[in-house]
Amino acid sequence: MTEAAKKITKEELEEEFDDWDKRIFSTGCRDEQLRMNDCYYDNKDWRVCKKEAAAKPATASAASTENALSPDKSTPQASSLPLNESDPSRVDWSRSFHGLSQEAFPKEAAEVLLAPIDPQSVEIKPDGIVYMPEIWYRRTLNKAFGPGAWGLAPRGETIVTDKAVTREYALVAHGRLVSIARGEQDYFSKDGIPTASEGCKSNAMVRCCKDLGIASELWDPRFIREWKAKYGREAFVEHQVSKKRTKIWLRKGDSVQYPFKETTGAGARSVGP
Structure with a gap:
């Protein structure tokens, strides 16, 4: 391949190459990639192209490729927002730590963020985990900062397992x-993925709120024990479909909801995995 054939201009890059080619060229390994392609075309076997695969980009080649891909100030580029900490309106929150601490x-x-929680507002899951509804956290953030003065910025792609x-x-x-956290949410069918995505966002918000001291009592073992003793109760229940019996937690005064039905403790058994 001649040197003339190896040269690439910005105009050629825009007109002839797709996004995949542009990514390859931006690494500085354009020539090595072309040699690998030529090797495979001639041999139809990647195993004989180990030498080409192991080659490192030459400094001159990398420099020429970098120059070819340098943004032209007169041409708008579809690139990620550059970090500009001096201008908050241009901060890329997907990777910036602007203003932290x-x-x-x-x-x-x-005072709003650190206010003690009302025990009467605390909920409890069947497995005994105490929590506050996610809407309560949103109301607290709105009260502390004002509606529109806070938000959640994605820091990466959504991962769906x-x-x-x-x-x-x-x-x-x-x-x-303020804080960074990873949210997660289970789903049971593909139709539930959009709803699970919203639940994932809310879960991340709740975890971020810990760094602001919001509802910190819910992570205090002593508070949890005292709350359960005063406001919670355990009940033996039977699943109305499977007829399996187990024991669940709920608030005092709350009735057991379908698909469970409360039973007496006699003859009840814990359900294992």
């Missing part, structure tokens, strides 16, 4: 990064 929030906001959705989010308030 810069200063404390005003006293008025801190066979059973769960997960994604990392950043909590931003008043133009400052």
Whole structure:
């Protein structure tokens, strides 16, 4: 391949090459990639192309490719937002840590964030985990910072497995990064993935709120034990479909909901995995 054939201009890059080619060229390994393609075309066997695969990009080649891919100020580029910490309106929250631990929030906001939770508002899951509804966290953030003055910025792509959705989010308030957490949410069918994505976002928000001290009692073992003793109860229940019996937690005064039916403790047995 001649040197003239190896040269590439910005105009050629825009007109002849797709996004995949552009990514290859941006690594500085364009020539090596072309040699590998030529080797495979001649031999139809990748195993004989080990030498080409192991080759490192030459400095001159990498430099020429970098120059060819350098943004032209006169041409708009479809690239990621550059980090510009001096201008909050141009901060790329998918990778920036702008404003983290810069200063404390005003006293008025801190009083809202650190206020003790009302035990009457605490909920409990059947497995005994105590929690506050996610809408309560949103109301607390709105009260502390004001509606529109906080938000959740994705920090990566959504990962969908066979059973769960997960994604990392950043909590931003008043133009400052507050916390980063990964949310997760299970789903049972593909139709439930959109709803699970929303649940994943809310889960990340709740985890981020821990760094602001919101509802910190829910992670205090002593508070949990005292709350359960005063406000919670255990009940033996039977599943109305499978007829399996087990024991669940619920608030005092709450009735057991379908598909469970409360039974007496006599003859009840715990259900194992």
